[in-house]
Amino acid sequence: MKGKNNTANIQPMSFLEVAKTNMRNYSMFIMLTVIMIGFAILTTGINLSPRNFTNIFIQNSYILVLAVGMVLVIIIGNIDLSVGSIAAFTGAIAAILYNTGIGLFLTVFLTIGAGLIIGMWQGYWIAYVKIPAFIVTLAGMLLFRGLTYIITNVTPITPKTDSFKQLSIGTVSPQFLRITALMEKRGKMVPQDIHLLPIIVGLIVIIFLLFIALRERNKKIRNNFHVLPVQYFIGKQVFLIALILVMSVQFAQYRGIPIVFIILAITVAIFTFMTKNTIFGRYIYAVGGNSKSAKLSGINSENITFFVHVIMGGLCGLSGILFTAYMNSALPDAGDLFELEAIAASFIGGASASGGIGTIIGAIMGGLIMGIINNGMSLMNIGANWQYVVKALVLLLAVWYDIYTRKKSGMV
């Protein structure tokens, strides 16, 4: 009786079917590419210039950092409205701490610590007292805006030295890895600095990722596990390599690797690994997917909720530092509408409002889509008013498309 196989009508999926069922995982990449090309046409290519490309990261880093935390909050089925105010508050703390002369490193360290403590405060009310996150963070939004006004005295605080600013606008490119080459610019050949570091790092990352992907695949094949069709696998790798190469080449032509890009990359790597490979990450999805079932499986959903909000707090601290650095000043009104940008980024990136679904990469993609639209429209001299309108429509369209593809692949 055992070992009988009644799987007669189960068949391996064809390449097309796999592509179809996975389509929604890639819809954001497609959307991003389309929008980039669209603006490239509208701005005669200015938006793709190495300088602008670098700026897109610098201008959006503080939102992207928030989006990473926000998507976790959304996965557990909550929402956080306070991130803008907390980023303003921690941004002000950073400027004040820095101006006492304790040094950049300690400032960053303590500010993120402050963010974590704020996260604990909110997490406590949400997870253990069980006040809905919407309400706790609505209170937090007011509370930390008020505290920001109090500690800044409603006047901007400027860091005393310029090195703080470098956190945002600085780049890494060692002198010995620079060469000068003749490049074509508006029909003329002009000498231009080429920064080799991004290219070297890019190649190392590519080799590393390829190595991991191949090892995983071989392991699966050896164990007779189900693997994706080979065309699909190759397509995915080619796409990734192309993406990294484009970024490397762009950075190489401007000023090297932006520091914010490094910070972002590390943040994304840590949290992607956390969500995909750790018990804690799996529990986050379990609590969001069905908290009752998670509880019966022996998961302490209160603790998970608490820690997710703590993480969000820490990332608010980081975002505050980056924004203060970007503006080179801690503004009392900083962080206005950041929460909405971060929430929109998560949803554009495929998170589900009912919880349990969402990815870090998705949220980053969502944030970049919004950022590129902002940037492109600014390059076209279209005012903020219209930017709001366009972003609103993009949010609606993106989420509609997500629901549509999810239905198509039978996930409802």
Added chain:
Amino acid sequence: MNEYILEVQNLTKVFPGVRALDNVSFKVKKGEIHCLCGENGAGKSTLMKVVSGVHPHDSFNGKVSFNGKETNYKTVKDSENDNMAIIHQELALSPYLTIFENIFLGHIKTKHGIINWNKLIIDSRQYLKKVGLNENPETIVSKMGVGKQQLVEIARALSKNVELLILDEPTSSLNDNESEKLLLLINELKNEGITCIMISHKLNEVMEIADSITILRDGQTINSYDVKKDNVSEELIIKQMVGRDMTHRFPDQTHDVGTINVLEVKDWSVFHPEYPDLEVVRNASFHLKQGEILAFCGPMGAGRTELMMSLFGKAYGSRSTGQVFVHGREEHFHTPKDAIAKGMGYVSEDRKDLGLILIQSVKNNISNSSLKKLSYMGIINKGKETLEAENYKKSLNIKTPTVNQIVNNLSGGNQQKVVLSRCLLADPDIFIVDEPTRGIDVGAKYEIYSILKDLVKEGKSVIIVTSEMPEAIGMADRIYVMNEGLIKGELSRAEASQEKIMTMALKKIEEN
């Protein structure tokens, strides 16, 4: 007019990786009760979903005709307009609305857009009477048991003037008594000229009620029988379903019951989560020996699930009193996590709400309780995880193209196997399974029974909560009978019979 109310011709329906229906043809005569049988994942629910427009017309190949006219349904609404109604395997009532609101939901008659609530309540009474549900129409449905909710679903169908009623495993979560009533009702509806299609794994019911039987296997129609003309027996149906003979319904291997008590419960009382004064379980005392299979029998609402869940780290109830000893030591579990840490495992009867995370993969659902075991320093060993999931996929014969499939896409019975796998992987010493074979086909039932027997052979202990008396009698070393929140008595394997269990459940206990 046509003799057939429903005709399905050469129907093929493909999901990514699964050919759920493969050239199926199937005819239902007007006014008959037609039963659909087949293993878990054979395609029964899918067939009914195609017929009723849950899967829209352009998503399959083949022809479906209703009353001689080819259908072209885009949504369920279209089939409802044609006087067809389907009651799904997983109930679909709106839990926080009242009975009458649920009955009229979606087709409320209004006068200039204004609802006459009183009239609705009065109208609903007539349907409740018809289905034999003696409840106030203003009761919130989630406050009632599954059996009554089932009746509300039927009342809802009747209120829409059905010609064809489709019931997907309507009795899987009912006890014998309730099932009997439901079958009577279906027969009555037949007398009124309503055609019924019923899916069921309970073959005795099928034999009792069916005029025709169609058997599906692996997405294909194997045979259709006219019960009166053809000489059909349960054995024949089973053979056609699973493709071979099945002589035994229960594994006949024996095992030795140990002498030590692994679990002892004394004077355990449980209080309702919303009405803290209401005692749901009263002074329950029982014990479980090592290597023993216990069964808890009794009608729905007897308090069996409530008792087990409250023992499992207060997963149910506002508070509880009494003592629990595990391996002789008194324990105070505050969360299921504590209970799991002490070697308990619980498989819920409500797989959709409490058991599974429907939007996650088969693999993740199986591993969720055992991640500690499958990881090193908090980092999951995904290879090992997949390996374990694949093992259970094979040994329990879970029908899915890959373990990465979303659980929601599995058939009902296969979802149940996933819940069981999760608990098996966690490897508890005390294994509490609540209705473990709900919605499971005969072949797979046997496999699950074998697994439970293997567990006790390894020296683990099992508690089966079940509404199916044959299951209790066939599997258990000892049976506790519960009713109305009380343990009414205890029977050994030798003493047990269906009659004794019934009389014991109804017996009055003098309270002092």
